[in-house]
Amino acid sequence: MKAVRKQRLMMLLLVTCGVGIAVGLALIALQQNINLYFSPAQMEAGETPVGKRIRAGGLVVVGSVKRDPESLLVRFDITDGEGVVPVQYDGILPDLFREGQGIVALGQLDSSGVFLATEILAKHSPDYMPPEVQDALDKADPDMSKNSEDAAP
Amino acid sequence: MNWTFFHRMASPKWFYDFSGRLLPWVGMLALGCVVIGLTWGLLFTPPDYLQGNSYRIIFLHVPAASLALTIYSGLAVTAAIGFIWKIKLADMAVSCLAPIGASFCALALITGAIWGKPTWGTWWVWDARLTSVLILQFLYFGLIALREAFDSRETAARACAILAMVGLVNLPIIKFSVEWWNTLHQGATIRVAGESSMAMEMLIPLLTSIAGFYLFTLFVFLLRIRAEILNREQNTAWVRGLLGANF
Numbered sequence: 001m002k003a004v005r006k007q008r009l010m011m012l013l014l015v016t017c018g019v020g021i022a023v024g025l026a027l028i029a030l031q032q033n034i035n036l037y038f039s040p041a042q043m044e045a046g047e048t049p050v051g052k053r054i055r056a057g058g059l060v061v062v063g064s065v066k067r068d069p070e071s072l073l074v075r076f077d078i079t080d081g082e083g084v085v086p087v088q089y090d091g092i093l094p095d096l097f098r099e100g101q102g103i104v105a106l107g108q109l110d111s112s113g114v115f116l117a118t119e120i121l122a123k124h125s126p127d128y129m130p131p132e133v134q135d136a137l138d139k140a141d142p143d144m145s146k147n148s149e150d151a152a153p
Numbered sequence: 154m155n156w157t158f159f160h161r162m163a164s165p166k167w168f169y170d171f172s173g174r175l176l177p178w179v180g181m182l183a184l185g186c187v188v189i190g191l192t193w194g195l196l197f198t199p200p201d202y203l204q205g206n207s208y209r210i211i212f213l214h215v216p217a218a219s220l221a222l223t224i225y226s227g228l229a230v231t232a233a234i235g236f237i238w239k240i241k242l243a244d245m246a247v248s249c250l251a252p253i254g255a256s257f258c259a260l261a262l263i264t265g266a267i268w269g270k271p272t273w274g275t276w277w278v279w280d281a282r283l284t285s286v287l288i289l290q291f292l293y294f295g296l297i298a299l300r301e302a303f304d305s306r307e308t309a310a311r312a313c314a315i316l317a318m319v320g321l322v323n324l325p326i327i328k329f330s331v332e333w334w335n336t337l338h339q340g341a342t343i344r345v346a347g348e349s350s351m352a353m354e355m356l357i358p359l360l361t362s363i364a365g366f367y368l369f370t371l372f373v374f375l376l377r378i379r380a381e382i383l384n385r386e387q388n389t390a391w392v393r394g395l396l397g398a399n400f
Contacts, residue, residue: 019319019322036279095272096204096274119274121275127350129355131200135202
């Protein structure tokens with residue numbers, strides 16, 4: 001390789017690596033700000049501010065959903081396998097909301113540890129299959145139903 | 154290693170003749186794969202167990218998103234080669250690829266928003282995946298704008314090459330954003346290593362559609378670069394001879 005070409009190659013590599021390292025360091029420094037939501041484990045450990053608008057994400061605990069018969073009020077627990085946080089929400093839930101499914105809630109934590117949500121978004125797993133396949137899976141192993149493992153935070 | 158093939162390929166005249174012979178085949182294959190993939194995916198595959206029919210936009214969203222990334226990496230590598238070896242054809246390729254990549258990136262963002270509304274419950278959320286793809290969109294716009302900002306073609310080529318290489322940093326961030334951070338966007342469905350988490354009767358039409366859109370991109374790229382070659386080489390004897398025969 002001619003010297004002038006080598007010089008241009010070095011310059012390009014140097015600029016790219018330099019910017020790469022700078023961006024990498026910035027991303028590591030901003031780690032917590034880039035995460036879309038806090039996990040229940042973080043919330044139980046007290047890492048989240050009380051009374052500030054934050055997002056919480058986790059799987060809806062199977063059997064925990066309680067709906068108020070008079071209004072849209074709904075209560076349920078979310079978990080990431082390590083912590084459990086109760087969520088309260090008054091509004092229309094997304095179509096994909098169901099037990100065992102991942103959700104991301106926007107709202108604030110009150111002093112008693114209940115998350116008061118103002119918006120609920122549904123997260124779905126990267127699994128796609130026809131309904132019959134899911135039915136067959138449910139029948140074969142009811143505990144593994146809903147394929148929620150990949151949606152876990 | 155025999156370099157003559159590369160030297161020949163870098164000649165605009167040779168590339169113009171070669172791509173002319175390739176063009177109809179690529180076009181027919183692309184049309185075939187896109188029609189089969191999309192018809193199969195949109196009309197004949199079973200609905201998803203959770204999302205029902207709304208998941209079908211995946212047959213458009215995934216090829217577009219995949220191409221937005223692939224075109225950018227191809228563009229950056231080509232720009233670097235052109236920058237180091239001063240190859241005119243490489244810069245022509247970069248200038249042709251940027252608008253195609255920008256279009257697919259926009260398509261990925263738009264189809265993603267349309268998909269997000271019924272499934273997630275929102276058009277847009279500032280999570281790491283969506284934000285990093287938006288940055289990719291602006292990188293594409295930046296490359297197009299930067300080229301227009303210079304009067305000299307050589308200066309524009311050099312500036313675009315550096316921007317393209319620097320922007321390469323964004324690609325691994327997009328790819329691994331769903332693993333490094335908590336995001337609303339789900340992880341990868343199609344895995345090169347290991348088993349894809351999609352039923353076969355959905356995966357095969359999706360792969361067909363992806364292949365079709367890749368071929369379509371190659372087709373559009375060849376069309377564009379042939380026009381670009383004629384435009385930039387219009388004062389050479391071979392282009393004059395070629396056009397003279399048609400006038």
